[in-house]
Amino acid sequence: MGVFEFMVGRKKPTPSELAKERLKVVLVHDRLKVSPELLELIKSELLSVLSRRLDIDEQHMQITMTREGGLDTLMANAPIKRQKVTFEWDPPSKDVIRGKVHVEEDQQ
Amino acid sequence: MDSTRIITITSGKGGVGKTTTTANLGTALAMQGKKVAVLDADIGLRNLDAVMGLENRIVYDLVDVVEGQCRLKQALIKDKRQPELYLLPAAQTRDKNAVNSIQMEELCQQLRQDFDFVIIDSPAGIEQGFRNAIVGANEIIIVANPEMASVRDADRIIGLVEAAGKPEPRLILNRLRADMVKRGDMMAITDVLEVLNIDLVGIVPEDESIIIATNKGEPAVYDKRSRAGRAYLDTAQRLLGEEVPLDEVLDSPSLLERLRRLIRFGPALSEKPARSQSS
Ligand SMILES: Nc1ncnc2c1ncn2[C@@H]1O[C@H](COP(=O)(O)OP(=O)(O)OP(=O)(O)O)[C@@H](O)[C@H]1O
Ligand SMILES: [Mg+2]
Numbered sequence: 001m002g003v004f005e006f007m008v009g010r011k012k013p014t015p016s017e018l019a020k021e022r023l024k025v026v027l028v029h030d031r032l033k034v035s036p037e038l039l040e041l042i043k044s045e046l047l048s049v050l051s052r053r054l055d056i057d058e059q060h061m062q063i064t065m066t067r068e069g070g071l072d073t074l075m076a077n078a079p080i081k082r083q084k085v086t087f088e089w090d091p092p093s094k095d096v097i098r099g100k101v102h103v104e105e106d107q108q
Numbered sequence: 109m110d111s112t113r114i115i116t117i118t119s120g121k122g123g124v125g126k127t128t129t130t131a132n133l134g135t136a137l138a139m140q141g142k143k144v145a146v147l148d149a150d151i152g153l154r155n156l157d158a159v160m161g162l163e164n165r166i167v168y169d170l171v172d173v174v175e176g177q178c179r180l181k182q183a184l185i186k187d188k189r190q191p192e193l194y195l196l197p198a199a200q201t202r203d204k205n206a207v208n209s210i211q212m213e214e215l216c217q218q219l220r221q222d223f224d225f226v227i228i229d230s231p232a233g234i235e236q237g238f239r240n241a242i243v244g245a246n247e248i249i250i251v252a253n254p255e256m257a258s259v260r261d262a263d264r265i266i267g268l269v270e271a272a273g274k275p276e277p278r279l280i281l282n283r284l285r286a287d288m289v290k291r292g293d294m295m296a297i298t299d300v301l302e303v304l305n306i307d308l309v310g311i312v313p314e315d316e317s318i319i320i321a322t323n324k325g326e327p328a329v330y331d332k333r334s335r336a337g338r339a340y341l342d343t344a345q346r347l348l349g350e351e352v353p354l355d356e357v358l359d360s361p362s363l364l365e366r367l368r369r370l371i372r373f374g375p376a377l378s379e380k381p382a383r384s385q386s387s
Contacts, residue, residue, distance in 0.1 A: 014292030020299045027303065037155050046197045070305040 021066075028065040028072045039063060046076055055081045055103060112220040113375060115227050115347075116149075116245035117280075120261025122232030123255045128318055128328075130229035131159040132337065135327040136344035138193035138221040141222040145184065147215075148198035149241040150231040151206055157197045161188060161325025171199035174211045180218050189330075194223075203238055209243045216244025234268060242269065247376045248277035249309060254284055254295045264306055275376040278309040280343060283312045307372040310343030311354055312336050349374035 013021065028034075043063040048079040052054050057079040064075050117130045127150070134146035148156035151171065157163040168183035173196070180196075187193035199206060219226045228380075230241035242248060248269050252262040264277070269277045281297055288294035301308055317334035321327055328337035331345075342352040353371055 016289065016292050016295045016299065019259075019295050020303060023256060023259055023303050026260060030260065030264060031267060067303060067305075070302070 025064060028067055032065065033073060034065060034095040039065070042074070043076075046078070050078055054078075054102075057081050109220055109222075109224065110360055112180075112223055113225050113247055113347075114216050114220070114245045115225065115247040115249055116230055116242045117227060117249050117251060118230035118238060118241060118265055118277075119232060119251045120234060120238075120257070120265045121252075121258045124230075125158050125251050125280075125312070126317075127229050128250050128322070129249070129280055129282065129312075129340070130156055130227050131327045132229045132329050132340035133344050133347070134193060134225070135190060136329045136341050137161070137225050137227075137347070138187065138190035139329065139341075140344065140348060141192070143192045143222065144190075144225045144227065145194045145196060145219050145223045147196045147219070147226060147228045149212070149237065151198050151204045151237060153231065154198040154200040156229050157185075157195060158325060159322050160195055160327065161323070162197075164196050166197045170215070171201040171202050171268045173254045174207050174215060180215075187241050187305075204231065205261065207240055208236075209240055210245070212240040213244045225247045236263065238268075239272075242272060242274060245274065248274055249280055250277045250306070251280050251282050252300065252304075253282055254289075254297070254300055259295070259300055262306075266304065266306060271380060276307070278307045278372060278376060279304065280310040280312060281308065282312045283314040284311055309346055309371060310337040310339060312343075333338050346371060346373050347375075 045108065046063065047056055047058060047061060048077045060077075060079045062077040066073060066075055068075070086102045086104075088102065090100075115133075117126045117133070121127050127148075128282075130146050134144050138144045143245050146156060146160070148154060148170065150156070154169075157166060165185045166176040170183070172178045173180050173183045179235045182194055184194040187243060207370065216228075226244075228241050230246060231237035249263055250262050250269075252258045266277055279301070281300060285294055286295065289296045295309065297311060313335050314332060315328070315336035317328050317331055319338050320336070321331060321334065327340075328334040342354075345352045346374050354371070
């Protein structure tokens with residue numbers, strides 16, 4: 001079970017799974033001593049970078065530090081709002097490729 | 109002796125089985141014909157003597173030795189049954205800061221001369237007592253129970269042991285309950301190992317016989333019917349470099365196979381790659 005499945009409560013974890021996922025997060029925090037404020041800052045910076053290209057569902061974006069495969073890892077879960085992305089090329093020029101990104105909310 | 113192995117049994121969290129482990133491993137190694145000293149470094153909370161049934165024989169203690177009130181040989185208490193097993197008891201009436209790291213290191217050097225193994229029972233916590241317990245060690249074994257707080261503290265200890273420049277610690281998982289693991293109510297061995305990224309050297313089940321053995325003052329390794337006692341005998345064999353499969357009621361053979369490979373035999377290797385690179 002991955003950390004986000006656990007966080008969004010998609011599965012009902014067993015007590016042992018719960019302990020394991022909680023531990024993976026708490027151990028990284030114990031080691032790195034990352035404050036919640038810093039994590040919040042990283043999250044908002046990530047969001048602003050991602051939002052330049054994609055329409056991220058800010059409400060449901062999650063960021064966490066956890067231990068995966070023996071490595072202390074920053075994990076970000078950034079759901080993208082359902083949308084239609086199209087790209088329109090500008091007439092080809094010598095060495096640059098330009099175009100416009102169109103993003104529409106998907107109707108379904 | 110150059111080859112003397114000084115092994116500290118530590119945990120961070122209290123009450124997880126350090127003293128039980130020290131007494132049983134020490135006895136088991138002595139049963140294998142090794143010269144063993146077990147050392148109670150839990151100053152002020154003397155316990156190892158009682159677990160080994162030697163509480164009535166104490167004259168001098170560790171602090172007396174360190175302060176030069178007696179010679180080391182006078183303070184070492186000979187075990188009741190094993191001719192090559194000795195206990196150096198903790199002081200009971202002294203403060204845990206009665207000893208410093210330099211004194212402890214010197215004591216370990218002294219013990220080297222006469223023993224194949226020195227097993228040090230560390231106090232709980234991460235303060236001076238813990239630092240004293242690891243300063244002279246060339247191997248560290250962490251005891252943990254498969255529950256949140258204990259595993260968390262074990263990771264803390266792993267970090268501190270690393271920072272102290274000691275070889276990578278190994279793990280004994282104590283008080284495992286296979287029935288609870290099966291129900292998903294307790295973390296399995298593989299879960300703990302994955303989270304801690306550490307090598308395993310033994311698994312000891314939760315077992316009433318430990319309490320009975322403590323009450324009698326006879327380590328469980330003497331009790332042929334004790335599962336925990338057998339687990340400690342197996343662990344001692346592994347420390348001696350033998351491949352002993354895990355006796356665990358882990359149902360899946362593939363899991364057993366995976367675990368078998370996770371166990372490192374013999375002395376701890378110091379040249380293992382840093383944990384951040386291993387996976
Ligand atoms: N495998 C086991 N099964 C059942 N009981 C156990 C087991 N291991 C330890 N115990 C019991 O748990 C209690 C604590 O054990 P022990 O004194 O060895 O822990 P400790 O880590 O040395 O504690 P402290 O931190 O206080 O020094 C004791 O009552 C002991 O009998
Ligand atoms: Mg103890």
